Amino acid sequence: MITQSNFSLSGADGKLIIGDITFDEINPNAPIILFVHGFKGFKDWGAHNLVARYFAANGYRYIKFNLSHSGVPADNPKDVSDINAFAENTFSKELFDVNAVLDFIEKSFGKEAKVNIIGHSRGGGLAIIEAANDLRIGKLITWSAISSFNSLWKKDQEAEWKSNGKIYVTNARTKEQMPLNVSLLEDFEENAATLNILSAAKRVNIPWLIIQGDDDVNVPFENAQKLADANTNSRLVRIEGANHVYGATHPFESGTLPPLLFKVCEKVLMFLGE
Numbered sequence: 001m002i003t004q005s006n007f008s009l010s011g012a013d014g015k016l017i018i019g020d021i022t023f024d025e026i027n028p029n030a031p032i033i034l035f036v037h038g039f040k041g042f043k044d045w046g047a048h049n050l051v052a053r054y055f056a057a058n059g060y061r062y063i064k065f066n067l068s069h070s071g072v073p074a075d076n077p078k079d080v081s082d083i084n085a086f087a088e089n090t091f092s093k094e095l096f097d098v099n100a101v102l103d104f105i106e107k108s109f110g111k112e113a114k115v116n117i118i119g120h121s122r123g124g125g126l127a128i129i130e131a132a133n134d135l136r137i138g139k140l141i142t143w144s145a146i147s148s149f150n151s152l153w154k155k156d157q158e159a160e161w162k163s164n165g166k167i168y169v170t171n172a173r174t175k176e177q178m179p180l181n182v183s184l185l186e187d188f189e190e191n192a193a194t195l196n197i198l199s200a201a202k203r204v205n206i207p208w209l210i211i212q213g214d215d216d217v218n219v220p221f222e223n224a225q226k227l228a229d230a231n232t233n234s235r236l237v238r239i240e241g242a243n244h245v246y247g248a249t250h251p252f253e254s255g256t257l258p259p260l261l262f263k264v265c266e267k268v269l270m271f272l273g274e
Contacts, residue, residue: 011068012093019065022052035064038121046248090187114138132200201230213242
């Protein structure tokens with residue numbers, strides 16, 4: 001029987017990380033997949049729970065979590081509503097959180113547990129940096145991954161950002177204007193070497209599957225090509241006709257995976273089985 005258990009731990013600035021583990025009870029020692037969500041995303045967005053069940057049914061323990069400053073509070077896990085936390089986020093805080101979850105996995109499942117990590121969009125950038133530096137990761141999979149953190153804003157916004165102390169991004173679903181404090185930009189500038197995704201990509205020396213839709217308007221296909229060109233260990237798979245989220249929406253009412261996301265999961269399963 002497929003079961004989901006919950007966990008929580010302290011993340012960046014002491015803010016809560018909430019997460020869940022989906023697994024089949026008949027396979028308690030299943031290998032681990034850790035999923036890292038992207039910008040304005042969260043662990044229960046769209047079809048993420050169906051993805052978790054897919055991998056649990058195919059012999060994996062699937063772990064996903066909300067980054068501490070994702071803006072998704074524990075008492076309302078279905079949307080970004082903690083605007084203050086969202087505004088205070090930085091890339092370094094997100095990397096702190098990923099490390100905290102990896103520490104939790106090591107403590108829970110032992111030092112020998114190799115973690116396969118999947119990162120989507122901005123979470124893909126985090127996963128690449130983590131995979132370049134952390135020996136606990138066995139295989140890397142990126143979905144629609146960014147190749148640079150500063151692709152998330154326009155260069156001509158930076159002067160206004162520094163002057164006003166914040167800029168705003170639109171929540172595409174709710175149309176709400178969501179603030180980003182200048183601390184995000186300052187963190188990126190102060191930690192430029194650590195946060196250089198392409199530089200980290202060159203240092204990844206584990207098997208890496210790069211998955212990218214060719215109809216992605218959020219992260220164009222050229223980003224995937226840059227990542228693949230940076231690393232000879234990588235394999236690039238193009239998903240024809242796929243958008244940034246492979247046909248998923250939020251909320252996602254269907255009980256079955258969107259066809260293109262199902263194809264993505266199949267590609268990942270084959271890769272992990274090699």
